[in-house]
Amino acid sequence: MKTDRIVMRPRSTAEAIDLGFALVRANYKTMLGLSLTWMLVLLPAVAAITLWLPLGGLLLLWWFKPLLDRMLLQALALDLLGQKSGPLLTLRSRWLGNGMVAGLSFWRFHPARSFLLPVWQLEGQRGKQRRRRQRSLSHGNGGSGFGLTLAFLGLELAILSGWLVLGNLLLPLDFSWLQWGSSLDWSSSQGRWLVAWFLGSYALTVLLTEPFYLGAGLGLYLNQRCRLECWDLEPDLAALGQRHAGRRSLS
Amino acid sequence: MLAPNALDTRCALDTRCALETPDGVELILVPAGPVIRGVAWGIDAAIRGGILVGLATVLGLLEAVGMAILLLAFFLINWWYPVLFEVLSQGSTPGKKSVGLRVVMQDGAPIGWSASIVRNLLRQVDFLPALYATGLVSMMCNRRFQRLGDLAAATMVVYQDRQTGLGMNLPPGESERPPVPLRPAEQRALLAFAERSQGLNPERAAELANLLEPISGETGAEGVEQALRWARALRGENQ
Numbered sequence: 001m002k003t004d005r006i007v008m009r010p011r012s013t014a015e016a017i018d019l020g021f022a023l024v025r026a027n028y029k030t031m032l033g034l035s036l037t038w039m040l041v042l043l044p045a046v047a048a049i050t051l052w053l054p055l056g057g058l059l060l061l062w063w064f065k066p067l068l069d070r071m072l073l074q075a076l077a078l079d080l081l082g083q084k085s086g087p088l089l090t091l092r093s094r095w096l097g098n099g100m101v102a103g104l105s106f107w108r109f110h111p112a113r114s115f116l117l118p119v120w121q122l123e124g125q126r127g128k129q130r131r132r133r134q135r136s137l138s139h140g141n142g143g144s145g146f147g148l149t150l151a152f153l154g155l156e157l158a159i160l161s162g163w164l165v166l167g168n169l170l171l172p173l174d175f176s177w178l179q180w181g182s183s184l185d186w187s188s189s190q191g192r193w194l195v196a197w198f199l200g201s202y203a204l205t206v207l208l209t210e211p212f213y214l215g216a217g218l219g220l221y222l223n224q225r226c227r228l229e230c231w232d233l234e235p236d237l238a239a240l241g242q243r244h245a246g247r248r249s250l251s
Numbered sequence: 252m253l254a255p256n257a258l259d260t261r262c263a264l265d266t267r268c269a270l271e272t273p274d275g276v277e278l279i280l281v282p283a284g285p286v287i288r289g290v291a292w293g294i295d296a297a298i299r300g301g302i303l304v305g306l307a308t309v310l311g312l313l314e315a316v317g318m319a320i321l322l323l324a325f326f327l328i329n330w331w332y333p334v335l336f337e338v339l340s341q342g343s344t345p346g347k348k349s350v351g352l353r354v355v356m357q358d359g360a361p362i363g364w365s366a367s368i369v370r371n372l373l374r375q376v377d378f379l380p381a382l383y384a385t386g387l388v389s390m391m392c393n394r395r396f397q398r399l400g401d402l403a404a405a406t407m408v409v410y411q412d413r414q415t416g417l418g419m420n421l422p423p424g425e426s427e428r429p430p431v432p433l434r435p436a437e438q439r440a441l442l443a444f445a446e447r448s449q450g451l452n453p454e455r456a457a458e459l460a461n462l463l464e465p466i467s468g469e470t471g472a473e474g475v476e477q478a479l480r481w482a483r484a485l486r487g488e489n490q
Contacts, residue, residue: 007265010447014287014350015266015410021284021391022264136452151286155387162384169380212391216286229455230447236440237462244431245465 003080008232011223013144020219023076024211030075031211033087038068039203050195054186057199065210066103066113070095072214073117098124112138112145114152114217137224144220152213156205163201173197268395270359278359281410282395283352285387288408295346299328330371337367347408357395357405366404373400421445424476426483431466438485445482448475 006023024031042064049056074095078085099107099120110116116134119125125133138145167173173194185191225231270278306324310317336344342353342362354362354370377386377398386398395407433441441463448456453472460467460474467477 004263007263007267011266012410014283015281017286018266018282018284018396019264021396022266022394025391025394026264148286151289154289155285158382158387159384161381163380165380208388208391228451230444230451230459233440233444233447234459234462236436237444237459240433240437240440241462241465243437 002235004082005080006222008222008226010226010232013141013147013220013223016219016223017148017216018219019222020215020217021212023079023218024215027075027079027085028211030079030085030087030090031072032207034071034075034090035068035207035210037087037091038064038071039207046199050199054191054195055198057195058202061199061202061206063108064104065206066108066117068206068210069114069117069214070100070103070121072211073121073218076215076218077118077122095121098122111149112143112217113149114214115141115145115148115220116217117214118218118221137221137228139224139228141220141224145217148213148216148220152209152216155212156209159208160201160205163204164198167197167201171197272359280355280359280407282397283408283410284396285390287350287352288390288396291344291346291350291352293346294349295333295344298345299332302328333371333374334364334367337362337371338364343411348411351411352408353411354406354408357407362406366406370400370404370406373398373403376400421479421483421486422449424483425480426486427477427480428484429466429481433485441478442482442485445479448478 006019011019039061042061046057046060049060053059071090074093075085075087075090078090078093083089103117103120107113107116107120115138119130119134119137123130123133171193173190186195222231266281268280268282270280272278303321303325307321310321310324313320333344337354340348342355347353354367356362356366374386377383377389377400379385383398386400389398389402390396393402395401397407401407429441444459448459451459453475456475457471460472460478461470463474463478464470467474469477
């Protein structure tokens with residue numbers, strides 16, 4: 001692949017993740033715009049489900065993260081290809097389809113979700129071909145896609161508990177129900193405040209972490225393509241062949 | 252690559268961070284991000300926890316005196332473990348060393364006592380409000396992945412130089428000079444391809460060799476062989 005946006009080179013796994021972070025940081029405004037759009041779209045559903053099931057909103061946000069990932073990946077892909085990639089331009093390009101339903105159902109639980117999303121969304125193979133592709137691309141990466149998901153579970157937990165502790169310190173919320181044996185009435189005003197605070201904390205956490213999770217997965221994907229397919233050398237070799245295309249016939 | 256479009260004058264993103272030392276030598280450092288540093292921290296935490304549990308078991312036999320010594324040990328290990336290792340062991344605590352990281356000053360110099368003390372004191376701030384949330388956000392905002400302690404001490408955590416395991420040897424065989432003069436960048440690309448072709452799946456190697464068909468006149472596995480012969484000549488092997 002030819003791109004002027006990043007320096008392609010086979011890297012160590014950790015460095016490939018860091019490259020993904022750098023790419024996300026360079027696009028953070030777009031990432032933020034897309035994340036807010038995603039939240040606005042889900043807001044009515046979250047509000048509705050909260051009335052029925054107090055913490056159902058959290059589950060809903062969690063479940064629909066792959067939808068956000070798709071938008072984010074689309075934006076990063078556009079940026080890598082040297083196209084303009086604001087939130088609106090991204091949403092107008094083709095990012096739905098290609099395994100959308102699978103992404104929100106059984107692939108939702110795939111342990112290497114963010115590493116494989118570029119295969120599912122951008123490469124667009126189907127059936128047996130896709131499975132073979134998935135296997136060959138994971139060759140020799142030591143399960144780093146799964147490791148990344150675990151690492152981000154930890155990161156998310158850290159940031160989420162950061163918000164929750166901050167709320168405990170700054171807001172007049174009562175956390176005594178956390179003690180063993182006590183219970184909480186979610187429909188009381190205290191309960192409603194807590195639900196709102198949990199939802200807000202989780203939403204902020206997703207805003208902060210999900211783009212980096214997705215970007216790191218893309219970093220791993222790009223690195224595997226460099227390592228296994230010499231993607232970084234392809235443009236150079238092609239240019240070399242082209243430059244001398246006319247010469248050989250002279251000699 | 253320079254482009255007329257103002258949008259494209261941004262430079263390509265890389266994980267490397269090039270520094271120029273006062274004597275004009277370029278030094279390449281690769282700052283390390285939160286994931287690998289989290290792993291290093293976890294290993295260190297396990298080591299520290301292990302030491303403390305071990306001490307507690309032994310000192311438990313001494314009752315009150317033991318308790319006093321344990322509290323002292325707790326203080327020393329908590330506050331001085333990272334500082335001592337960073338300053339005395341080339342910037343690496345055991346956890347950092349095991350995953351290949353070290354701490355250096357922003358300008359690439361070795362870390363000293365004051366910088367190490369500052370960055371490890373401010374660990375407490377980075378930890379707030381819970382589980383290093385502040386430090387994580389700070390790292391994500393920063394090109395060099397510095398947490399607040401790193402910013403205050405002007406330090407950063409970088410990868411130790413390691414052989415990447417790529418680009419070592421060409422398999423032995425004949426060599427042949429390329430039929431056309433090659434620019435330095437082209438020579439580098441050809442060498443890299445020849446070296447890495449050994450680890451590629453044969454179909455993909457052939458696909459790439461086909462790009463050189465205008466020069467070699469060969470395709471497929473023969474094309475790969477031809478590229479290897481040129482690479483050996485460029486290397487100056489078998490001459």
